[in-house]
Amino acid sequence: MADTRPDPDALLARIESDAERARQGKLRVFFGACPGVGKTYAMLNAARALRDQGADVVVGVVETHGRSETAQLLKGLELLPPRVVAYQGRELREFDLDAALARKPALILVDELAHSNVAGSRHPKRWQDVEELLAAGIDVWTTVNVQHLESLNDIVGGITGIQVRETLPDRVFEQADEVALVDLPPDELLQRMKEGKVYLPQQAERAIRNFFRKGNLIALRELALRRTADRVDAQMREYRSDQAISEVWEAKERLLVCLGPGAGGDRLVRAAARLAGNLHADWIAVYVETPRLQRLSETNRDKILRTLALARELGAETATLAGQEDAQTLLTYAVSRNVSKLVVGKSLRTGLSRMLRAPLSDRLSLLAEDVDVYVVAHEAEAPAAGKALSEPFTLDREPVPRTRWQGYVWAGGICAFATAVSQAVTPWFDLANIIMFYLLGVVGVAVRYGRGPAILASFLSVLAFDFFFVPPKLTFSVDDTRHLFTFAIMLAVALTISNVAAGLRYQTRIALYRERRTRALNELGRELAGALLPENIVDMSRHHLEGLFQCQVCILLPDAQEKLYSPMLLPEHKELPLDTAIAQWVYDHQQPAGLGTQSLPGAPMYYLPLKAPMRTRGVLALLPSQKRLLFQPEQARLLETFAAQIALALERVHYVEVAQEALVRMESERLRNGLLSALSHDLRTPLTVLAGLADSLPLAGPPLPPAQAEIAQAIRAESLRTSTLVSNLLDMTRLQEGHIQLKREWQPLEEVLGAALQTLAIPLARHEVHVDLPADLPLLEFDSVLMERVFCNLLENAAKYTPAGSRIEIGARNEGDTVAIIVADDGPGLPPGREESLFEKFTRGQDESAVTGVGLGLAIVRAIVQAHKGTVRAENRPEGGARFVITLPTGDPPAIPLEA
Amino acid sequence: MEDLRAASPTVVVVEDEPQIRRFVRTGLEAEGCHVVEAGTGERGLVETGTRKPDLVILDLGLPDRDGVDVVRDLRSWSTVPILILSARVDETDKVAALDAGADDYLTKPFGVAELLARVRALMRRTRMAGGEGPLIAFGEITVDLARRQVIRDGSEVHLTPIEYRLLALLIANAGRVLTHRQLLREVWGPSHAEDTHYLRVYMTGLRRKLEMNPAQPRHIRTESGVGYRFVLDT
Numbered sequence A: 001m002a003d004t005r006p007d008p009d010a011l012l013a014r015i016e017s018d019a020e021r022a023r024q025g026k027l028r029v030f031f032g033a034c035p036g037v038g039k040t041y042a043m044l045n046a047a048r049a050l051r052d053q054g055a056d057v058v059v060g061v062v063e064t065h066g067r068s069e070t071a072q073l074l075k076g077l078e079l080l081p082p083r084v085v086a087y088q089g090r091e092l093r094e095f096d097l098d099a100a101l102a103r104k105p106a107l108i109l110v111d112e113l114a115h116s117n118v119a120g121s122r123h124p125k126r127w128q129d130v131e132e133l134l135a136a137g138i139d140v141w142t143t144v145n146v147q148h149l150e151s152l153n154d155i156v157g158g159i160t161g162i163q164v165r166e167t168l169p170d171r172v173f174e175q176a177d178e179v180a181l182v183d184l185p186p187d188e189l190l191q192r193m194k195e196g197k198v199y200l201p202q203q204a205e206r207a208i209r210n211f212f213r214k215g216n217l218i219a220l221r222e223l224a225l226r227r228t229a230d231r232v233d234a235q236m237r238e239y240r241s242d243q244a245i246s247e248v249w250e251a252k253e254r255l256l257v258c259l260g261p262g263a264g265g266d267r268l269v270r271a272a273a274r275l276a277g278n279l280h281a282d283w284i285a286v287y288v289e290t291p292r293l294q295r296l297s298e299t300n301r302d303k304i305l306r307t308l309a310l311a312r313e314l315g316a317e318t319a320t321l322a323g324q325e326d327a328q329t330l331l332t333y334a335v336s337r338n339v340s341k342l343v344v345g346k347s348l349r350t351g352l353s354r355m356l357r358a359p360l361s362d363r364l365s366l367l368a369e370d371v372d373v374y375v376v377a378h379e380a381e382a383p384a385a386g387k388a389l390s391e392p393f394t395l396d397r398e399p400v401p402r403t404r405w406q407g408y409v410w411a412g413g414i415c416a417f418a419t420a421v422s423q424a425v426t427p428w429f430d431l432a433n434i435i436m437f438y439l440l441g442v443v444g445v446a447v448r449y450g451r452g453p454a455i456l457a458s459f460l461s462v463l464a465f466d467f468f469f470v471p472p473k474l475t476f477s478v479d480d481t482r483h484l485f486t487f488a489i490m491l492a493v494a495l496t497i498s499n500v501a502a503g504l505r506y507q508t509r510i511a512l513y514r515e516r517r518t519r520a521l522n523e524l525g526r527e528l529a530g531a532l533l534p535e536n537i538v539d540m541s542r543h544h545l546e547g548l549f550q551c552q553v554c555i556l557l558p559d560a561q562e563k564l565y566s567p568m569l570l571p572e573h574k575e576l577p578l579d580t581a582i583a584q585w586v587y588d589h590q591q592p593a594g595l596g597t598q599s600l601p602g603a604p605m606y607y608l609p610l611k612a613p614m615r616t617r618g619v620l621a622l623l624p625s626q627k628r629l630l631f632q633p634e635q636a637r638l639l640e641t642f643a644a645q646i647a648l649a650l651e652r653v654h655y656v657e658v659a660q661e662a663l664v665r666m667e668s669e670r671l672r673n674g675l676l677s678a679l680s681h682d683l684r685t686p687l688t689v690l691a692g693l694a695d696s697l698p699l700a701g702p703p704l705p706p707a708q709a710e711i712a713q714a715i716r717a718e719s720l721r722t723s724t725l726v727s728n729l730l731d732m733t734r735l736q737e738g739h740i741q742l743k744r745e746w747q748p749l750e751e752v753l754g755a756a757l758q759t760l761a762i763p764l765a766r767h768e769v770h771v772d773l774p775a776d777l778p779l780l781e782f783d784s785v786l787m788e789r790v791f792c793n794l795l796e797n798a799a800k801y802t803p804a805g806s807r808i809e810i811g812a813r814n815e816g817d818t819v820a821i822i823v824a825d826d827g828p829g830l831p832p833g834r835e836e837s838l839f840e841k842f843t844r845g846q847d848e849s850a851v852t853g854v855g856l857g858l859a860i861v862r863a864i865v866q867a868h869k870g871t872v873r874a875e876n877r878p879e880g881g882a883r884f885v886i887t888l889p890t891g892d893p894p895a896i897p898l899e900a
Numbered sequence B: 001m002e003d004l005r006a007a008s009p010t011v012v013v014v015e016d017e018p019q020i021r022r023f024v025r026t027g028l029e030a031e032g033c034h035v036v037e038a039g040t041g042e043r044g045l046v047e048t049g050t051r052k053p054d055l056v057i058l059d060l061g062l063p064d065r066d067g068v069d070v071v072r073d074l075r076s077w078s079t080v081p082i083l084i085l086s087a088r089v090d091e092t093d094k095v096a097a098l099d100a101g102a103d104d105y106l107t108k109p110f111g112v113a114e115l116l117a118r119v120r121a122l123m124r125r126t127r128m129a130g131g132e133g134p135l136i137a138f139g140e141i142t143v144d145l146a147r148r149q150v151i152r153d154g155s156e157v158h159l160t161p162i163e164y165r166l167l168a169l170l171i172a173n174a175g176r177v178l179t180h181r182q183l184l185r186e187v188w189g190p191s192h193a194e195d196t197h198y199l200r201v202y203m204t205g206l207r208r209k210l211e212m213n214p215a216q217p218r219h220i221r222t223e224s225g226v227g228y229r230f231v232l233d234t
Helices: A008-023 A039-052 A068-074 A097-103 A126-135 A150-160 A170-174 A186-194 A205-211 A214-242 A265-279 A298-313 A326-336 A351-356 A360-367 A404-425 A431-449 A451-469 A482-530 A534-549 A580-589 A633-700 A706-737 A749-759 A784-801 A857-867 B002-007 B018-030 B041-051 B067-075 B088-099 B112-128 B161-172 B180-187 B196-210
Strands: A027-032 A057-061 A083-087 A090-094 A107-110 A139-145 A178-182 A254-259 A282-289 A317-322 A341-345 A372-376 A551-558 A606-611 A616-624 A744-747 A768-772 A780-783 A807-814 A818-825 A871-876 A882-889 B010-014 B034-038 B055-059 B082-086 B104-107 B135-138 B141-144 B149-152 B177-179 B220-223 B227-230
Touching: A027 A039, A027 A214, A039 A057, A039 A068, A039 A107, A039 A139, A039 A178, A057 A097, A097 A126, A107 A126, A126 A139, A126 A170, A150 A214, A150 A265, A170 A265, A178 A214, A186 A214, A254 A265, A254 A298, A254 A326, A265 A282, A265 A298, A265 A341, A265 A372, A282 A298, A282 A326, A298 A317, A317 A326, A326 A360, A341 A360, A360 A372, A404 A431, A404 A451, A431 A451, A431 A482, A451 A482, A482 A534, A482 A633, A534 A551, A534 A616, A534 A633, A551 A580, A580 A606, A580 A616, A606 A633, A616 A633, A633 A706, A633 B018, A633 B112, A706 A857, A744 A749, A744 B196, A749 A768, A749 A784, A749 B196, A749 B220, A780 A784, A784 A807, A784 A818, A784 A857, A784 A882, A857 A871, A857 A882, B010 B018, B010 B041, B018 B034, B018 B112, B034 B041, B041 B055, B041 B067, B055 B067, B055 B112, B067 B082, B067 B088, B082 B088, B082 B112, B088 B104, B088 B177, B088 B180, B104 B112, B149 B196, B161 B180, B161 B196, B161 B227, B177 B180, B180 B196, B180 B227, B196 B220
Parallel strands: A027 A139, A027 A178, A057 A107, A107 A139, A254 A282, A254 A341, A282 A317, A341 A372, A768 A807, B010 B034, B010 B055, B055 B082, B082 B104
Antiparallel strands: A083 A090, A551 A616, A606 A616, A744 A780, A807 A818, A818 A882, A871 A882, B135 B141, B141 B149, B177 B227, B220 B227
């Protein structure tokens, strides 16, 4: 039973993603097998139909390729003027993203999603423009050919022999809300080509004719159909999981692909991406840096980093692992990350080298017990593939480590020294002991200078040993052939030692690096924990980052209006090529931009949002002296961790401030409340005394003459009114602070109205009051004392501002979510045009009228009603007189058990 | 003896403000009462203990003791009617004092006429305690407590058991203020002491059956935020 329940986390994630989607624009992709099938035509046709229904449709960019049919369809549609960019002496017309965002239509057509923008645009790729349009809530229609999908790129290349450079990450396609397949059988397409209806650029006609061979077209069509079918299948599955039809309760798969130094890394990554896509699995791409691989040329290492970047683009998490031996390191990592499937490339080694060292796949299979190992075939890599990558940066070379030749010189020197020492002690030791001197030398060289010099030292040692100590001395010839065996052993031992010692050296370096990193993190963490002001955090962070990443750092924080500013502008900051517009964009969109990213890669600085759990807290801008210090996967991750720590610290400081403010507010609240009640007591007591004394004046002695009795009455009335005024002022103050505690209870409206009418019995005596409440009016939840105030104030006004004998009507009606309560009179009505301003404080309907009051009554009414989440408005009745309408939310009244 | 006391009832006024004491005394003496003043809660308790008054008027905002405490103290040994004086901000204190056994309240500022009306009503209650017959009449209604019958304009009005219990309780406490809590506890039991909406709905029902104009009741009056007051004659 329990198994059929949907996973709550998954549900939550779906609800969140649904909510996200609802805010986003919708993306519809017109998908085709190859150019010429009529995607643009279909898109324009559909757009026209929608436009005719009155939709707000704008054509952002459409390539007609001179086809009159298509151009015909464009007529009558609103076209967005293109952005004209001068590039290398030519004028290029590009899609104008900013104009589109400013125009903000309901739907925009943007042809050719995989198009690459001209250098200097905000995004290098058009699909990124489209993502920004979608984020702004604009629906987008676009066209895509199957060969543009990143993960199918190599397959299409294999089929057609043409490498397509303009590619699109699969996720963009996956996340499209709708995909409409535009299909045309190959024969018809070829027919259209013959009729010249398919656009072919002149210069590349031959190559393209080759592309349009029937066999190719069939294969491409199959790919497109299958891709669409996969999508439909995925939708079906998603629907099933939405409806919790799925009976299968499986743990989420996780795939690990291991990249090696060999060729074909991109192919391996693409294959893994496809596999992960089919399995709906998360996937991780790792590169194990073993001592062996450490010695690779810079070009090769850069290639691996680029492959990692490709994997990231295809949706993988990436990591660089360090270890002695790749298979073991991989497996340990795989187990720690709960990986169920390992993907490795097929080894290209053959013959002897294969026998000496088993391929990784074989070693993994031996070691791995509960992890499946997939081996992906390598193929000679298409030469263009590397360049087709949209990797926008190349890594700088590492500075040449400590001059290598020194190591070799030292290798020679140490051998010479070993020889000298051996010579000196030769009378007392035999040959076996002398070998030890040489080996000691080799160990020293290996530890100090690494593998190369150690190998040189190994060979030199053997030669020197032969030359100086093996009879016949001072020649390389050997008397006893058994010594040849000694040489072989000695060489083998020396080489092994070199290897082990060099490995050790490498491990030490890695350990040192890690230690340095952990220490840096710890130090930053400790310092940030003590920071009390954002400025402290900015200062500390800058200090640490500058040291660790060797870059210039600027941290921007948002002000109250969400605009970024630099809290500590140092003189050297002025020289930074800091672009606040980019920083603001990064802050608003919460994604990195600038150098080394997909957005504005041409900028000299790298901008990273400081994301904390609650919200983004600022932007980190870095100007690296060496890009690799920033963008190597390890360094990039470290930077991210730093950014997260800084963001967290900023958030903490923010909440400390909030808490302090709250404390201060609470304290001043307490003070004010104390003051208010003291004031209330001190003002009211004398007024009570005054009224009471005036009242008792006629009782205290002999009856007063009428004139004096009248004066006593006047004193009493005035002090009572002053007391009311004091109450009103104090109440208004309390209500305005918004901290009045409502004692809300469910009750019939009738009761509170009755209480109000009772209280005002005397002022209302000369008016005709009619109450007409529907019998089925639900209970309402309100504070009875405050609500009585509301009706008292309204009725008192009605009594005050209408002549004697006027009719006052009180009614109510149930309006579903709310109940409207109406208090109306047939008096002179409200001053026209001032209905709303009556509710403001110290506002009175008739200026300087003889009627007393300061105009707080209605302000109190509004404050109380609003505290009940209701509304109040005033209007003149068409038949004459004023009308006040209060609406209160109905809520969910409790049931009353009925008596049997 | 009974008549003599009734002719000149004693009232203890516990109030720290001398000017208020003064005009209260003036009013009460004009009504023919004998007035004893007390400036503190302690003094008030002593005076009440020694003078055996017919009524205590007690200010809730005393300097030495919490007014609600004084009520509780008094109620532990006396059934003398207690009239509370309170400022409007002491809403909760007022209800607590009534719950503790005070009979009625007045909110400052109040007029002498108002005060005297309350005093008279409370005194009459004491005089009439147990004295009235089984027939109670108010407005167009006659209630026969012995036969549990309610007659309106000559024909019997049907009340549900709860409605009748409420009515009987109100009649027994006519002139006093009954808090929501007191009514709920008596009629529904202690477990429903917070379900004020029950009470309000039944009170509305009762008014519709007994009042001429239920929206402007003359007998079953609402004391907002406090409870109800049953008034026999208006």
